[in-house]
Amino acid sequence: MRRVAGGFLLAAAAFAQGSFDLSGTVRQTLADWQKNTGIGIETEAESRIRHDVGEAWPRLEELVRLQAPYEASPEPLTRMLVRTYCFDLRDALLRQARPFARARQARTLAFQAPASGLRLRDADVLHFSFLDFLSGFFPRLQPVGYLQVTSKPDRADITIDNQPKGFTNRVFVVSPGSHTVAIESPKIVRRCRRTVQVAPGRQISLHCP
Amino acid sequence: MSARPRSSHFYVALAALVALLCGLESLVGSLPFAEQMLAKLSDFQLKELETYIEMNKLLTTLATLAIGATTGFAVNRGAAAPLAPADVRKAVASWTLSGVSLYAGHFAYQQVIWMLDQRFFxxxxxxxxxxxQAQFWTFLVSVIVLADFIHGNLTRPAGAGSVGGRP
Structure with missing residues (x-):
């Protein structure tokens, strides 16, 4: 009897889903995003950013609701910004390294376009399930990042994380996270060395003039 | 009375082993890397891949045979007289190591598939x-333990040293 009850409990835990309040994370991400892009976004003070239990996840394109008040709305640009915001949000969550919290994509983003910048009204960003929790233990299931290394003139030595990786120009598949890249050549005046943060599914380009 | 605790111990040990393997997989899977993206594999790389897969298959087959040999020998000897605790430990160790070798081989194989999917080699x-490395070394140690298990049983008279064995 105990075993049966334990089995039921385990099955219930496996299919349990929860919701998390990510307001703080979103605010921080928006601050970072604004700092990096120079585009102002204001969050509404009272908005709580949640994802409720058991809701389905349609595609991002279907979910982005733009509320631009003028006809010639720069929708593609805004969409691009929203997409960037979503990626940044996901990266911020991944950086937190919380085993229970892994964002997939923004569910709903509604924007107004005031005179200065965009205004974020609401965002539901996180879905949690036990399967997500389990997949966190298997990093190979997570997407990789890409690093494009170029120089002028080319055929300069590339070193990534203190390991020689051939010559420029090349594209590398890299694990998400921090990598130190150095580009050296007698033909290049100064030695290029930079530490980059590669996010999952994104490409970073490095060029050494 | 004694069967229940033994059974629970077995499942506790099994859960611990699974947790350990998952932890190791997570650890290995989180190792940082940076590899050049490829459009296609060169002839050398194809040959390298072929050789690797061949060795992977061979070790998998041998580990499966080692598990079969351990089980067969233990059942065969156990039918004549109960195995001594030391022999049981050796059989379990050999069986477990072969199992880990199979797991490591499967994991390595999956990693190679994933690597090709991500377009680097x-x-x-x-x-x-x-x-x-884990696949090879766990298999090797498993075979050594199995050899010790078999050697110890063959050189000892039947029943000698067995718990509750016939004189």
């Missing part, structure tokens, strides 16, 4: 190298 990169 380096069989010496850490996420393939360590599972491959």
């Amino acid at each position: 380096n069989l010496f990169y850490p996420r393939v190298w360590w599972p491959t």
Whole structure:
């Protein structure tokens, strides 16, 4: 009897889903995003950013609701910004390294376009399930990042994380996270060395003039 | 009375082993890497891949045979007289190590598939190298333990040293 009850409990835990309040994370991400892009976004003070239990996840394109008040709305640009915001949000969550919290994509983003910048009204960003929790233990299931290394003139030595990786120009598949890249050549005046943060599914380009 | 605790111990040990393997997989899978993206594999790389897969298959087959041999020998000897605790430990160790070898081989194989899917190729990169090493070394130790198990049983008269064995 105990075993049966334990089995039921385990099955219930496996299919349990929860919701998390990510307001703080979103605010921080928006601050970072604004700092990096120079585009102002204001969050509404009272908005709580949640994802409720058991809701389905349609595609991002279907979910982005733009509320631009003028006809010639720069929708593609805004969409691009929203997409960037979503990626940044996901990266911020991944950086937190919380085993229970892994964002997939923004569910709903509604924007107004005031005179200065965009205004974020609401965002539901996180879905949690036990399967997500389990997949966190298997990093190979997570997407990789890409690093494009170029120089002028080319055929300069590339070193990534203190390991020689051939010559420029090349594209590398890299694990998400921090990598130190150095580009050296007698033909290049100064030695290029930079530490980059590669996010999952994104490409970073490095060029050494 | 004694069967229940033994059974529960077995499942506790099994859960611990699964947790350990998952932890190791997570650890290996989180090792950082940076590899060149490829459009297609060169002839050398194809040959390298072929050789690797061949060795992977061979070790998998041998580990499966080792599990069969351990089980067969233990059942055969156990039918004549109960195995001594030391022999049981050896059989379990050999069986477990062979199982771990199979797991490591499967993990390494999955990593190679994943690597090709991500369009890069380096069989010496850490996420393939360590599972491959684990596959080989756990198999080797398993065979040594199995040899000791078999040798110890064959050189000992039947029943001698067995718990509750016939004189």
